[in-house]
Amino acid sequence: MTTEQQVLDRIERARKRAPKVREERVTLAHGAGGKASQTLIDDVFVTAFRNPALDALGDxxxxxxxxxxxxxxxxxxxxxxxxxxxxxxxxxxxxxxxxxxxxxxxxxxxxxxxxxxxxxxxxxxxxxxxxxxxxxxxxxxxxxxxxxxxxxxxxxxxxxxxxxxxxxxxxxxxDRPEALGVAEVRPGDAVLVSGPIGDHGVTVMLARGDLDLAADLESDTAPLHSIVAALRDAVPGAVRMMRDATRGGVATVLNEIARGAGAAVILDEAAVPVRPAVSGACELLGIDPLYVACEGRFVAVVAEDGAAEALAALRAHPQGADAAVVGRVADDPPGLVLLKTAFGGTRIVDVLVGDPLPRIC
Amino acid sequence: MTTEQQVLDRIERARKRAPKVREERVTLAHGAGGKASQTLIDDVFVTAFRNPALDALGDxxxxxxxxxxxxxxxxxxxxxxxxxxxxxxxxxxxxxxxxxxxxxxxxxxxxxxxxxxxxxxxxxxxxxxxxxxxxxxxxxxxxxxxxxxxxxxxxxxxxxxxxxxxxxxxxxxxDRPEALGVAEVRPGDAVLVSGPIGDHGVTVMLARGDLDLAADLESDTAPLHSIVAALRDAVPGAVRMMRDATRGGVATVLNEIARGAGAAVILDEAAVPVRPAVSGACELLGIDPLYVACEGRFVAVVAEDGAAEALAALRAHPQGADAAVVGRVADDPPGLVLLKTAFGGTRIVDVLVGDPLPRIC
The missing domain is CATH 3.30.1330.10 (PurM-like, N-terminal domain)
Incomplete structure (x- = not known):
């Protein structure tokens, strides 16, 4: 069948240009939402399924x-x-x-x-x-x-x-007219999170009982339609993009924003809301809460002049009491996420490598 | 939360009236598309998810x-x-x-x-x-x-x-105006299948290599959009309903029609297209081809006066060369599928019990 052969030829050509999966077999990291997942998706799926609506098998x-x-x-x-x-x-x-x-x-x-x-x-x-x-x-x-x-x-x-x-x-x-997406992001925009991060991932990890660790924690799993609507109602036209911070956590979302917008995301460590139980467990596990999945939190990029009102709208919602402005978008260095640490230093927050917390969702 | 409690109460009430799963644990039969699957769906899922659009978790x-x-x-x-x-x-x-x-x-x-x-x-x-x-x-x-x-x-x-x-x-x-569904089925309607049945199920079974049996067979997996459109173009308004005969095979589809329409389906065994390799393998396996999954065949119920034209349209399509009128809808006995055998006898074709061919799709 001609159509079929054309499709296979197109895939063959696309795969020559795509990033390559180096492993011969699927590993847990391919499902972690980080670097390996992205390479697998780009190499295997996007090359095969490419069409105008396909959004890199993402959202x-x-x-x-x-x-x-x-x-x-x-x-x-x-x-x-x-x-x-x-x-x-x-x-x-x-x-x-x-x-x-x-x-x-x-x-x-x-x-x-x-x-x-x-x-x-x-x-x-x-x-x-x-x-x-x-x-x-x-x-x-x-x-x-x-x-x-x-x-x-x-x-x-x-x-x-x-x-x-x-x-x-x-x-x-x-059903709203505003365009949303990483293409709308501009230097100067504020970066917000809707609440404390990492609760879900740490809760599931502890529920496995592999670790001799107990914490008074619950998953944050929740529907975000209502708090998202509250945000958009408060600052119509000012919301550039939103993404829920699931596998790969907030760090992965911010890296997608930085790469997609060709801009920098400058994160203020002290401003990122993390519950003490989550940061404590993460320290013991040797993982960074920025990479831990939430299932009821989202990252929003908002135009600078709407940021204060956006934050107020999130905090006024029952699910957003601990919302925070955690950083901003800048020109340099393009494509990177930088963390300003509580001690005045700066480090790069890279995309997730490996899978520290398999089967969290 | 009130809404949540209301939902749970509603489910509790619905489950009192629903057919009961008797087993304490999931068995392979619950996934076979037959009687056990239907009971599981009715008891567990339909009671929980009930809403106007939910079509018994079926099609x-x-x-x-x-x-x-x-x-x-x-x-x-x-x-x-x-x-x-x-x-x-x-x-x-x-x-x-x-x-x-x-x-x-x-x-x-x-x-x-x-x-x-x-x-x-x-x-x-x-x-x-x-x-x-x-x-x-x-x-x-x-x-x-x-x-x-x-x-x-x-x-x-x-x-x-x-x-x-x-x-x-x-x-x-x-994008077509005609209503389709089991509610449209009337006594006197013709029952057609679009091609030989059971190729897919038997092919997969043999591919497992558990049986010391080889046959020159291929799965019938194929997209049906084009042959379905050809049928509907040929007899607009005469097609009552269609269903692809996957898990549970043609027998399961016909039972759904009989029960859904409150009518009988009278099947003519000699008219049912089955390849010799399929009937041979089924005989050795001790299963009836009527229960074996196809993945590129469908059953259509067509008004009596459109049946000849419908059959001609199916046969004119590359996927429908072996299409056949295999039976008709009758008043009695309501809810049952009867098979008129090649030897002049009659037997009831019941819904599938157990799972003769697990993981066929």
Missing amino acids: GAVLDLGLGTGVPRLVMTTDSYVVSPVFFPGGDIGDLAVNGTVNDLAVSGARPMHLSAAFILEEGFPIGDLRRIAASMAAAAARAGVAIVTGDTKVVQRGKGDGCYITTAGVGLL | GAVLDLGLGTGVPRLVMTTDSYVVSPVFFPGGDIGDLAVNGTVNDLAVSGARPMHLSAAFILEEGFPIGDLRRIAASMAAAAARAGVAIVTGDTKVVQRGKGDGCYITTAGVGLL
């Missing part, structure tokens, strides 16, 4: 449905959830899967509306646990005002899965 | 986006693919995942447009195999005229997966 894609200019456009997004354990303080794989897709839509600027849910269950998984997960998904959907409209269930043999994996996809309507 | 859901009556509606669908092995004669997990979602949209009456793709990879999976799968997905998307617009990649540790699982979701536009 939501804006769909061209050909419905005419008067009709709001749709955003589509998907994520698989393989968190271990499936139940953890503050949530479970079910509300995580609903909130995660709701949040990808919300930070893409869309009003989350409809979700699909596909389950890959391991033979032997308790039906009672599945009931509990389904109820948790239903409650999360009700909170976010979305409907789970379609789904699928597959079962794999014992030892070919790990209890329960869930993949959600979602669609939402872009 | 595509029609979305209410509130865009007004002049705008075509959207259909959304999802499926996970866990086929083992990932490569088999005639296809692989990649084109299977694209074709499957394209087909769910097409038989729902929608024009397939945009797909998401989420990967759950097992640590150690060869990157070269992943490249091959991605290329196969891209070729399948090109054939079906759809774009893969967004995605996700997760990696699980060795022994927590099985190489590569893929979940696709898709959206399409309902």
